[in-house]
Amino acid sequence: MSKVLCLAAVLLIAALVLLRGGVSQAAFVWILGCVALIAIPLYFSTRDRSRSASRTEELAATTWVWLRRVLVVGMGVAFTALAVLFVAEGSGKHSLLVRGAIGLLALSFGVFMIYLGIFRQGADLGTAAKLVLELKPLEGFGPIKLGSAREEVRAAMATLGFLLESSQAEIDRFCGSSIQAEFQDGRLSFIGVFYSDAFVAKYRGVDVFDVTAPELFQMAAAADDSGHHEFDHLEYRFPNQILTLWHADPQYDYRRKGKRQIWGEIGLGNEAYMSAIKALEDDA
Numbered sequence: 001m002s003k004v005l006c007l008a009a010v011l012l013i014a015a016l017v018l019l020r021g022g023v024s025q026a027a028f029v030w031i032l033g034c035v036a037l038i039a040i041p042l043y044f045s046t047r048d049r050s051r052s053a054s055r056t057e058e059l060a061a062t063t064w065v066w067l068r069r070v071l072v073v074g075m076g077v078a079f080t081a082l083a084v085l086f087v088a089e090g091s092g093k094h095s096l097l098v099r100g101a102i103g104l105l106a107l108s109f110g111v112f113m114i115y116l117g118i119f120r121q122g123a124d125l126g127t128a129a130k131l132v133l134e135l136k137p138l139e140g141f142g143p144i145k146l147g148s149a150r151e152e153v154r155a156a157m158a159t160l161g162f163l164l165e166s167s168q169a170e171i172d173r174f175c176g177s178s179i180q181a182e183f184q185d186g187r188l189s190f191i192g193v194f195y196s197d198a199f200v201a202k203y204r205g206v207d208v209f210d211v212t213a214p215e216l217f218q219m220a221a222a223a224d225d226s227g228h229h230e231f232d233h234l235e236y237r238f239p240n241q242i243l244t245l246w247h248a249d250p251q252y253d254y255r256r257k258g259k260r261q262i263w264g265e266i267g268l269g270n271e272a273y274m275s276a277i278k279a280l281e282d283d284a
Contacts, residue, residue, distance in 0.1 A: 072114075073114050076109075076111065076112070076114035076115075077114065080106075080107055080111060080114070082106055084107070130197075130198070130199055130200045131160065131198065131199040131200070132199065132200045132202055133160075133199050133200070133201055133202070134202050134203075135193065135201055135202065135203040135208065135243075135266060135268060136268075137223075137238075137241035137242060137243050137268055138241065138242060138268075138270065139268075140188075140191065140268065141179070141191045141193060141201070141268060142156075142160065142199075143156040143157070143159060143160065144156045144157060144181065144188065144191065145188070146188050146189065146190075146191070146268065146269070146270040147187050147188060147189075147270055148187065148188045149186060149187060149188075150172065150181075150183055150186055150187075150188070153172065153181050153188050154172065157174045157175075157179070160199075162174040162175045162179065162198075165177065170182055170183045170184065171183075175196055175198050175199070176196060176198075177194070178193065178194040178195065178196035178198070178199075179191070179192070179193055179194075179196075180192040180193075180194075182273070184272045184273070184276065185272075187272065188270075189269060189270055189272040189273040189276070190267060190268070190269040190270075190273045191267065191268045191269075192265050192266075192267045193208075193265065193266045193267070193268075194264065194265050195209045195252060195254050195262075201266065203216070203219070203220070203243075203266065204219060204223065206219065208263065208266050209252070209254065209255065209262055209263075210255050211262075212260050212261055212262065213231075213233060213245070213248030213260075213261040213262055213263050214231055214261070216245070216263060217229070217231050217236065217245060220238050220241065220243055220245070221238065223238075223241065224238040224239070224240045224241050224243070225240060226238065226239055226240045233247070233248040233249070233261070234246075234247060234248075235247065237277075239274075241268075242268065242269040242270060242271075242273065242274050243266070243267065243268055243269075244265075244266070244267035244268075244269065245263045245265075245266060245267075246263065246264055246265040246266075246267065247263070247264040247265065248261045248262065248263050248264070249261060249262070249264060250262070251264075252264045
């Protein structure tokens, strides 16, 4: 649905530009810019987050962020300046009280746009309103339970609004591939969770994608009660919880734009998964 709306928006903008200015180089640049502003965030909202970002993707994301900031801050400055001019040099058609009220409204909007352009939504102000799903070792993630049949997992995900997006051999993917369900003999044996704007994944009450990798590692190690654990930023598995941590890197710090080392994937498995992993390790 979002893709259809975005396509409709692009076509509408193109039609308006062409009707107003005709076919020209300037019109082409306007349309290309509008397409980029819509296509880039749409692409990143649907890409497989389990893949590391390429140089091209990093460049596109950085360009879009700064372009958005420049546009929004520019609009804010313009509204702020207009508000000041309207109050200071308004025509005699309006009283000072009316000019002040309109100016205050325009000034508030301008300041808000400047703030929005610089800080976006601030320090993750929307998190509290998001869907919260708990990672429970040996049990499951949110409504999906380890050991469930494939159709049961799909039905449970559908209750959250996450329909099956792709299925390959023994893997089902949901929510932009941020939730990956792996099956053995038709039963859920492993759940891989990546960052998504659609939900907050919590382990022992902590947002796993808003805490540094060493902190989450220590938390999991203390809960595992299986002796000493040495931090490894590439991959680690806690045997008692059958909880896996994969690839700690700043590129996965979506909340603070790469300032912290965050785990790329949090995984939960059951005994069937553990047996399969041990068999592979024994054969290696």
